[in-house]
Amino acid sequence: MRIVMADDSLLLREGLERLLVESGHEVLEAVGDGLSFVSAVLRHRPDVALVDVRMPPSHTDEGMRAAVEVRRSWSAAPILVLSQYVEISYADELLATGSGSIGYLLKDRVSDIEEFLDSVERVAAGGTVLDPQVVAQVMAARRRSSPVEQLTPREREVISLMAQGKSNLSIAEAMVVTEGAVTKHIQRIFGKLGLHQDDSANRRVLAVLEFLRS
CATH class of the missing domain: 1.10.10.10 (Winged helix-like DNA-binding domain superfamily/Winged helix DNA-binding domain)
Incomplete structure (x- = not known):
């Protein structure tokens, strides 16, 4: 698969890129902020895009807002959101199109390499993948x-x-x-x-x- 990814942590970004490449995928671009993510995804139109929620400059929800921005321009964009914590803001708008090809996982899931790679592939194939903790907290909210x-x-x-x-x-x-x-x-x-x-x-x-x- 052709992949674009964004994470402000250079260590994690390089680790994920290496994992994806060793699994036979091509990382077209790996960036560290939301604006670069939007630009890269719309330029490359990858098979799937991975984005962290908290990125510069405020380290709050830039990644989620970037994902929403991508979807406004490309409604079927396949996006897998990764987060250290569950962030409810913008989640409704990101999921609202009903077009699938969307995922939201906590970063803890990345440690289970097989499950993580399976999630990436399911989102690329048009599926919806939501972390159980995300489901629970969105329901409560x-x-x-x-x-x-x-x-x-x-x-x-x-x-x-x-x-x-x-x-x-x-x-x-x-x-x-x-x-x-x-x-x-x-x-x-x-x-x-x-x-x-x-x-x-x-x-x-x-x-x-x-x-x-x-």
């Missing part, structure tokens, strides 16, 4: 009336695992049920959330977004 309240505890468990980017097979293994049972749960979830077969957007992504906002 976004409590409101929603069709999600109609879901059974079992359906909530399924959609929570969907939000983590797991496939139907992985969900079945985690819940110790058949893949067919998971498929039925997901179809009922789509029905309760009003996501019908003729929806042009990705129903799985839209379901996860509604879940996170509930």
